[in-house]
């Protein structure tokens with residue numbers, strides 16, 4: 001998506017290798033016109049996916065996933081990150097380790113919002129090692145739901161997330177794919 005690439009080139013910062021700061025338009029201040037275009041691009045790509053719900057993980061995935069849900073006319077389900085387990089039978093939970101930010105959380109979703117038989121399109125802001133997406137896949141399997149696809153705003157293609165997800169048979173569609181980066185230089189995958 002050319003508009004997104006231009007914003008990354010213009011406003012993205014690489015403080016040190018592996019981390020791209022896009023807090024001017026995606027993670028902290030959010031450009032909702034850009035998010036509208038992001039949502040339209042995902043809706044167009046996944047039009048024939050048979051998705052019945054859009055899902056994301058709090059918090060930075062909410063803006064792009066929300067605009068995708070709006071464009072597709074589908075409900076949005078936000079998976080939560082909890083520190084403790086709920087053992088009252090009302091939720092699905094699985095542990096996820098974040099290598100980029102450090103730490104571990106319990107990815108959590110209410111059973112009410114993930115009834116069996118749904119087809120879920122997962123949208124997120126970044127793909128690094130794919131730990132979060134694989135957590136979502138575990139919960140979908142537990143809930144007897146299907147994955148309709150994975151849409152990523154910014155994929156760090158030099159990290160193993162895409163390969164790991166594709167090995168599990170998932171389709172990954174990313175709007176911007178970064179081949180390599182270092183302070184002062186961002187190189188995209190040549191599509």
Ligand code: G4P
Pocket residue numbers: 018019020021022027057058059060061097098099100101125126127128129130131132133156161
């Ligand atoms: P993975 O799920 O693909 O394995 O990713 P990883 O655990 O490494 O990253 C976890 C968190 O770090 C996610 O945010 C993700 O959006 C964020 N992240 C990963 N790479 C980058 C990056 O290069 N730049 C920025 N700005 N963020 C990155 P989160 O913990 O879910 O928090 P939130 O921002 O959604 O609240």
